[in-house]
Amino acid sequence: MKGPLVVIGDALLDVDVEGRAGRLCPDAPVPVLDDLTERARPGGAALAAALARHDGVEVVLVTALGDDEAGDRLQRLLEGVEVVALSARGATPVKRRIRAEGQSLVRLDSGGAPGGVAPAPQRALDAVRRAGAVLVSDYGRGTVDAEGLRDVLADVAADIPVVWDPHPRGGEPAPGARLVTPNEEEAAVLAARRGFEVQGPRHSLVSVRRRAEALGRVWRARGVAVTLGARGALLTYGAGTPVLVPAPAVQCIDACGAGDRLATSAAAALASGSVIADAVAEGVRRAAEYVASGGPATLDRRSGTAPAWQTLHVSGPDGSTEDRRPTVVATGGCFDLLHTGHVETLRAARALGDRLVVCLNSDASVRRLKGPGRPIVPEADRARVLLALECVDEVVLFDEDTPVDVLRRVRPAIWTKGGDYAGVDVPELAVLEEWDGQAVVLPYVEGRSTTALVEAASGRSARPPLGAATAARTERSDA
DSSP states (O other), rough: OOOOEEEEEEEEEEEEEEEEEEEEEEEESEEEEEEEEEEEEEEEHHHHHHHHTTTTTOOOEEEEEEESHHHHHHHHHHHEEEEEEEEEESOOOOOEEETTTTEEEEEESSOOOOOBBBOOOOOHHHHHHHSEEEEOOOOOOSSTSSHHHHHHHHHTTTTSSSEEOTTSSSSSOOOTTTOOOOHHHHHHHHHHHHTTTOOTTTTTHHHHHHHHHHHHHHOOSSSSEEEEEEGOOOESSSSSSOEEOOOOOOOOOOTTHHHHHHHHHHHHHHHOOOOOHHHHHHHHHHHHHHTTTTTGGGGGSSSSSOOOOOOOOOOOOOOOOOSOOEEEEEEEEOOOSSSHHHHHHHHHHHTTSSEEEEEEEEEEHHHHHOOOOOOOOOHHHHHHHHTTTTTTOOOEEEOSSSSSSHHHHHHOOOOEEGGGTTTOTTHHHHHGGTTTEEEEEOOTTTTHHHHHHHHHHHHHOOOOTTOOOOOOOOOOOOO
């Protein structure tokens, strides 16, 4: 990064009161907690700043703090973070969670009533101008609307990556933000506030995509990534096919701060030169690692980063009961010499619904697309290998050059494509619209392709072994 990560937003003091629940209260059916311990940590924008500092990033936090014990305590917790404090009326917001054996029983909020905030000092404005990236965490408590801040954010957005993590209580992102990261519920509320009525099931990818595209146009944001919890994040660029970044399957007890973890990691990645899709993928990966490692408790570990974490297959389909008709997902390709990239993409596709149908190019179709030397594996064997995968429910052969006709027979709710189609319209889009289907792009696994395997086997390639750290980008059109 050429400059620090500047985090702008509303800081909170989070306090966890942990106890052991071994009996019920005699006069009410509620647990009694014994052996109480109290743990305080930064919350809100302060959590985002602390997470970035935990990663070794230089961080400046611009936030409004009350002149009280909670504000002082919060600043002491932000070790290594440069804090530019704006004077705020009222008390510093405090959120207390009463917990037993890792489970929250009740939350008690105090302080933090929205009120006036003093104008941003010159020190804050200068910090934004020299930032390597800016992350705005707006909880609607006044920091972001301090006089001068929005103007300088609009001025620098063309040159400095600005990531905006919005909240329904907050204002709209400054025009030109590189990336806006609402969660699914926030996107629905913000779209409704703007008068965007979306037809269809509330949680369908079609509905999520339409809201994100509409909000992106209004905000003039370069990208909008709607976070979907266990389903990952859906990234849109205002038009074209969205990118669906799947989340690894992890066990999660405490997801508090996962959105902050994602936004912070994406902002740092953008500052280091990553493109938006890669930054969102990094954010999803780090958020999964964060919740798998205990959520906010990771900040209590003073040494190193979180424990070693292995990418697993993506999580199962959304558990919403709003529309439980089976969701059919389809993908297509040649699948000649099945490799890790294929398997991971198929697993990611299956996690989007209840049934995965693979539309498989026939031998004749492959020859027309790839040349007379392909396929290496005949269609019957390719189909058997695919069906042997737990994530594949059905294989349908098609002989045409495009899967349009077979899609009309299968009528999937979701059609997945490889990463080369990010931000552009896929050829099958018109036929999908006949039944309100949604196309999404799934990221590739780097360095894996059938073409590379064929060249290596024939001795025509000097490329390093697949999966080596030095592996270059290879041709990736062999989905």
